[in-house]
Amino acid sequence: MNYRKRILADVKTLPAISTAALQMANVLKDPDVDIKNVIRIVEYDPGMTANVLRLVNSPYFGGSYHIGSIQQAVVRLGIDKLFDLVVVTATHEVIDKPIAGYNLPPGELWRHSVAVAITAKNLANNLGIVAEDTAFTAGLLHDIGKVVIGTFVEKGFDRIDAMAKASNLSFETAERKILGVDHAEIGAAVLEMWRFPDEIVRAVRFHHRPGDVQDSVPVVDAVHISDVVCLMMGIGPGREGLQYRVSDEILSRYSLTPPILEQVVSRSLGDMQSNAEVFSVSSGGE
């Protein structure tokens, strides 16, 4: 049975996120975005403002100076980084939940999401990809579709797992064959509903099949590679374990070597451990 329609309908049942995040995502679609408007949107939400200022003054995001207002944050860090901070604040609660199907305990999908965000940013930096902040946000949101599709994966897990193993398929390919849709497409549907910027929607949609994107899109590639790396490092693998595949075609676009990749991994885990409190990340487990 194909569950595609039912799962896509369930996207609408996802709890609402902060209006400030939705409004900001929307205004960012405008290439001539009015910065004053963005500042107003964030400042209108006192909880969001407090959290953004807490993050912006943390060692991970901040510099050596104290930032006391949203206006200062935009001026010093830029609008894309401000969006990173707004998205971290707005989506934490949604992604922090236990995820059925993949058997992820509370906090584990959030931990994985933060790890992929940090790794994608570091990888983008290492490979000279300019859109570091977009790589971070896309990395943070890449698996949000699991929140919706999890209960369907739970019902179909045995069949998905058996098909993946029998045919040497990656888990999400078998997921798509059995359920008619995979978590990446569902994640993209969630972000389209929230009217997030197209480049983030695209990175989420194609994070397991970056070769299907028409032109080379480095942010998609950075999220794809970072997701696989974090699963290998044991950060967020669910019941499906390491049944994922990395695209050889994508890797051939970059001059990645084992030492370069391992440097990125080492730096990213260091960043994760020293900023666990900033991101409210737990230490994982069962």
Place this chain on the structure above:
Amino acid sequence: MVSTPRFAGNVRVDISDMKVSNRVGDVLVTYALGSCLGVTMYDPVACVAGMIHCMLPLSKVDPAKVAKMPCMFVDTGVPALFKAISELGAQKDRMVIKVAGCGQILGDNKLFKIGERNYTVLRKILWKNNMLIAGELVAGNDSETMFIEVSTGRVVVRTGGKEIEI
């Protein structure tokens, strides 16, 4: 397959971390070994157990990390575990070494064979020191959780919904 008692660890070994114990009631545990390497060392006479969870094979990729996180790397972490367990009275000629993790994703891309490289570096270290692996469950596509019971030295790996004693 081991059905009883079900293993539940009370001393947690995080990623890039190690623990040693001679407290009889302790069970050391490390979760979600993917391509990472899990090693246990046990001396049945001294009744001392140790466990490490290493991410990457060689420390030369990030020498600045070694002082702060020696257990991140196999080449610095495994000797550190040996030193720590020896300080609790364990002796090399009685040491029982078991290994888990070193898993692989699908496909054959050399860049992503971190698990295989972790295992190779471990084998080299042990070979140079005339030490053998007594049991292992490595190189699959599943995530593994590894336990060692201090009172008995039993090592159990939980993977794919099963518990397997190695």
